[in-house]
Amino acid sequence: MTEFIVRRLLQALLVLAVMTVLVFFGVNVVGNPVYIFASSECDQPCINAIVKDLGLDRPIWEQYWVFIGNMLQGDLGNSFTHGVPAMSLIWERLPATLELAFCALVIALVVGLPLGTLAGLRPHHWTSRVIMAFSMIAFSVPVFWIGLIMIIVFSVSLGWMPAVGRGDTVEVFGAELSFLTLDGLHHLAMPATTLSLIMMAMVIRLTRAGMREVLFSDYIKFARANGIRERRVLGVHVMRNILIPIVTVLGMEFGGVIAFAVVVESIFSWPGVGKMLIDAIAVLDRPLIVAYLIFVVIMFVTLNLLVDVLYSLLDPRVRLGGNSG
Amino acid sequence: MKFWKPGLIAAALLAAAPALAQDENVLTIGVRTEAASMDPHWTQLSGDTQVQEHIFERLVGLSSTSQPIPGLALSWEPIEEDKWEFKLREGVKWHDGEDFTADDVIFTYDRLRGGVSGAPASPAFQLEKGGKMWEKIDDYTIHISTDGPYPTMAEDLAMLPIVAEHAVRDAEPSVDFNTGQAAIGTGPYMFEEYSPGSRVTVKAFPDYWGGEPQWDRVVFQPVGQDSARLAALLNGDVDMIEYPPTIDLPQLVEDPNFVVSTIPADRLIYIQPGFKHVEPFITDANGEPIMPNPLRDWRVRKALSLAINREAIRDRIMGGASLPAKNIVPPGFFGYVEGLEADAYDPEQAQELLTAAGYPDGFNVVLHGPNDRYINDARILEAVAQMWSRVGVTTEVDAMPRNVFFSRLIRGDELSMPGHDVPEFSLAMTGWGTVAGEATYTVSGTLETYNAATGGGNGNFGRYSNSEIDARSVKAKRTIDNDERRAILEEAITIGMEDYAYIPIHFQVNQWAMKAGLEHDPRTNERTRAMDVSRVD
Numbered sequence: 073m074t075e076f077i078v079r080r081l082l083q084a085l086l087v088l089a090v091m092t093v094l095v096f097f098g099v100n101v102v103g104n105p106v107y108i109f110a111s112s113e114c115d116q117p118c119i120n121a122i123v124k125d126l127g128l129d130r131p132i133w134e135q136y137w138v139f140i141g142n143m144l145q146g147d148l149g150n151s152f153t154h155g156v157p158a159m160s161l162i163w164e165r166l167p168a169t170l171e172l173a174f175c176a177l178v179i180a181l182v183v184g185l186p187l188g189t190l191a192g193l194r195p196h197h198w199t200s201r202v203i204m205a206f207s208m209i210a211f212s213v214p215v216f217w218i219g220l221i222m223i224i225v226f227s228v229s230l231g232w233m234p235a236v237g238r239g240d241t242v243e244v245f246g247a248e249l250s251f252l253t254l255d256g257l258h259h260l261a262m263p264a265t266t267l268s269l270i271m272m273a274m275v276i277r278l279t280r281a282g283m284r285e286v287l288f289s290d291y292i293k294f295a296r297a298n299g300i301r302e303r304r305v306l307g308v309h310v311m312r313n314i315l316i317p318i319v320t321v322l323g324m325e326f327g328g329v330i331a332f333a334v335v336v337e338s339i340f341s342w343p344g345v346g347k348m349l350i351d352a353i354a355v356l357d358r359p360l361i362v363a364y365l366i367f368v369v370i371m372f373v374t375l376n377l378l379v380d381v382l383y384s385l386l387d388p389r390v391r392l393g394g395n396s397g
Numbered sequence: 398m399k400f401w402k403p404g405l406i407a408a409a410l411l412a413a414a415p416a417l418a419q420d421e422n423v424l425t426i427g428v429r430t431e432a433a434s435m436d437p438h439w440t441q442l443s444g445d446t447q448v449q450e451h452i453f454e455r456l457v458g459l460s461s462t463s464q465p466i467p468g469l470a471l472s473w474e475p476i477e478e479d480k481w482e483f484k485l486r487e488g489v490k491w492h493d494g495e496d497f498t499a500d501d502v503i504f505t506y507d508r509l510r511g512g513v514s515g516a517p518a519s520p521a522f523q524l525e526k527g528g529k530m531w532e533k534i535d536d537y538t539i540h541i542s543t544d545g546p547y548p549t550m551a552e553d554l555a556m557l558p559i560v561a562e563h564a565v566r567d568a569e570p571s572v573d574f575n576t577g578q579a580a581i582g583t584g585p586y587m588f589e590e591y592s593p594g595s596r597v598t599v600k601a602f603p604d605y606w607g608g609e610p611q612w613d614r615v616v617f618q619p620v621g622q623d624s625a626r627l628a629a630l631l632n633g634d635v636d637m638i639e640y641p642p643t644i645d646l647p648q649l650v651e652d653p654n655f656v657v658s659t660i661p662a663d664r665l666i667y668i669q670p671g672f673k674h675v676e677p678f679i680t681d682a683n684g685e686p687i688m689p690n691p692l693r694d695w696r697v698r699k700a701l702s703l704a705i706n707r708e709a710i711r712d713r714i715m716g717g718a719s720l721p722a723k724n725i726v727p728p729g730f731f732g733y734v735e736g737l738e739a740d741a742y743d744p745e746q747a748q749e750l751l752t753a754a755g756y757p758d759g760f761n762v763v764l765h766g767p768n769d770r771y772i773n774d775a776r777i778l779e780a781v782a783q784m785w786s787r788v789g790v791t792t793e794v795d796a797m798p799r800n801v802f803f804s805r806l807i808r809g810d811e812l813s814m815p816g817h818d819v820p821e822f823s824l825a826m827t828g829w830g831t832v833a834g835e836a837t838y839t840v841s842g843t844l845e846t847y848n849a850a851t852g853g854g855n856g857n858f859g860r861y862s863n864s865e866i867d868a869r870s871v872k873a874k875r876t877i878d879n880d881e882r883r884a885i886l887e888e889a890i891t892i893g894m895e896d897y898a899y900i901p902i903h904f905q906v907n908q909w910a911m912k913a914g915l916e917h918d919p920r921t922n923e924r925t926r927a928m929d930v931s932r933v934d
Contacts, residue, residue, distance in 0.1 A: 108442075109518050111441055113855070114521045115526075125512060125515060125519065154575075155439050155572065164593055165593070234629075236427070237634070351594075
């Protein structure tokens with residue numbers, strides 16, 4: 073077991089090292105941030121001074137070593153535009169993105185599960201056809217377009233919802249959360265719903281497929297024959313069995329939702345990390361782009377490592393395979 | 398089974414729509430970009446500067462058409478050939494109650510002279526230009542000496558925000574400003590909250606020297622998406638927006654619930670031809686670069702200008718919001734030449750000129766430009782390409798994001814030596830903003846021969862060179878007398894534009910949209926400021 077973890081840890085470090093090279097050099101070949109900051113009146117000495125201020129006058133290899141040295145001490149550099157440590161910017165905005173993603177997840181489940189169940193119970197009823205058509209649309213229409221349509225309908229025409237921004241927040245364990253205030257929920261509703269649509273469609277389809285399969289299995293027939301009430305049959309016996317694939321898929325999808333949040337955040341001006349990344353790319357704020365990407369890499373590598381360890385604990389075959397290979 | 402819960406939540410949310418304090422005078426502005434820092438010496442990005450302008454002031458202010466007006470300095474004059482005297486305003490208070498004196502000005506100068514470490518814009522304040530040396534004479538008098546006559550001192554200082562010595566001396570750049578600790582200014586509004594990515598809030602400074610501000614509180618809400626920003630205005634989330642999408646302007650203008658304010662901008666959009674002997678993107682029918690480069694013939698440049706239908710671009714693409722131009726600074730600016738009218742659309746004459754120049758069948762070009770920098774930039778590029786193709790100059794458009802475009806435009810190859818930039822494009826659409834309201838540096842920057850040592854032609858990315866203009870530009874930079882300088886500038890501009898040093902398209906027109914009941918005095922320099930907005934109902 074220890075050997076397995078150590079081996080995984082070494083692999084993770086290797087991935088991280090390769091990623092720092094790719095990210096750092098990749099970001100540094102695109103454009104030149106100096107010309108974003110220099111005003112049109114900035115002459116050559118002025119441009120040179122800016123290059124020096126940003127630390128771009130040193131050869132790229134040297135810049136990379138400085139970056140790695142600082143990273144090992146937990147410092148991913150200062151943002152060009154904000155002038156504050158890049159990591160503090162990420163920590164500041166991460167709660168907003170996570171909050172959005174979690175709310176989307178909750179909405180997807182709260183709406184998707186019942187609809188999927190309904191569609192699975194009466195597959196030929198017209199309601200099922202409507203539900204399946206809805207899931208098809210939610211799956212295929214671009215998030216970007218849906219977001220804009222929601223704004224036009226609910227904000228502009230009906231005037232029910234605010235179109236942009238995040239509402240009031242309260243501080244919980246150092247993180248600013250908005251879903252605990254009414255104003256916050258009010259602002260959260262549209263972006264979270266937009267973001268949830270793809271997941272919702274997936275939940276509906278998985279639930280329906282699961283229902284179709286499980287409803288005809290023997291243990292359900294026996295449960296019914298036993299006289300167990302329908303509500304309990306569905307809520308406990310069926311649900312418990314169809315949830316397994318749903319949880320697995322949603323778990324994998326969640327990373328994608330954080331990535332999709334970039335689009336939703338830009339439409340609704342949601343102050344999360346996705347919008348920050350887009351803004352950073354627009355002005356070539358290299359340290360911030362690099363820090364964010366490295367942060368994401370570390371996050372994914374850590375998560376994968378945890379999953380691997382859990383798997384090996386749960387399933388001895390993984391551990392055995394690891395030892396022999 | 399029924400699931401009514403979502404409906405209930407929605408209903409509850411509707412009932413609890415945020416209650417706004419009615420007794421307070423709040424102005425919420427939907428801005429295009431978020432402010433990245435509250436340190437006025439940090440970036441010079443326009444999204445930052447316009448928010449900071451509410452808090453920090455300069456010695457010289459700018460009128461709505463960018464002409465110098467008294468700011469923290471009451472008056473200024475050249476007392477010697479190479480020395481200016483600035484008289485400071487007395488009785489001005491910092492937001493924390495301290496008095497503003499000449500020491501703060503000297504401190505600001507010292508802070509920037511060495512450059513603020515890490516600050517990308519600190520060198521861009523042009524303190525070294527002209528060899529400026531600052532000297533305090535008494536608490537309310539400053540002398541600035543230069544290494545020669547320096548006419549545009551007031552314009553330079555109109556770019557320099559003054560910070561408080563007592564608040565900034567030990568402050569960490571940017572960081573301490575964002576918390577508000579060092580964001581102590583003399584402006585009409587005080588720092589209240591800076592919430593990164595989300596909003597910036599400033600509140601009225603009751604002891605402002607210019608009288609109590611109109612608004613109790615001003616909120617800057619960044620909304621990057623054009624249509625979302627408009628939606629925020631339409632549903633009342635914000636009171637006012639900058640850069641309303643041009644495609645929606647006609648409806649906005651007709652809607653009695655909204656008001657649109659308009660002013661020509663100081664930003665000229667133009668096409669810069671390349672003047673090298675061989676230009677890689679100017680090719681013949683076989684795809685070989687043409688020698689010599691046809692763009693070196695002024696008849697070809699004039700033909701390209703005549704082939705552009707500027708009215709069509711204005712009406713079809715810009716929603717009526719552009720000012721076709723041949724001038725390099727907008728009307729009302731120092732150096733605007735009365736007689737220079739935008740070229741009328743004349744494809745026949747364009748074709749004749751091409752034939753006369755020896756290209757009856759035209760040639761092939763690639764037109765480069767940004768697609769996220771200027772208003773409708775990518776669409777203008779496509780329109781120009783079609784118009785040129787119509788007179789036989791087959792044009793291919795290559796539009797790219799600004800973060801790639803500008804380094805290729807200015808420097809060309811990433812590996813070129815600093816000071817030996819080789820601009821890459823043969824025909825590129827770009828823009829030049831005359832921030833100072835004065836044409837001296839527009840002439841020097843765009844028309845003078847490129848010279849890394851003197852800074853001449855630092856925006857001359859086509860490497861145009863004309864000794865008649867050079868002589869006048871250099872002379873203008875040393876001429877203190879306004880009338881004399883104006884005459885020299887007008888000559889230089891006329892020579893350059895009749896020679897088609899570049900092909901002007903139009904001045905952008907700045908627009909703002911706000912709800913009815915507000916009145917806005919729009920600014921040429923694109924800044925969105927609460928000071929210019931008042932309530933009329």
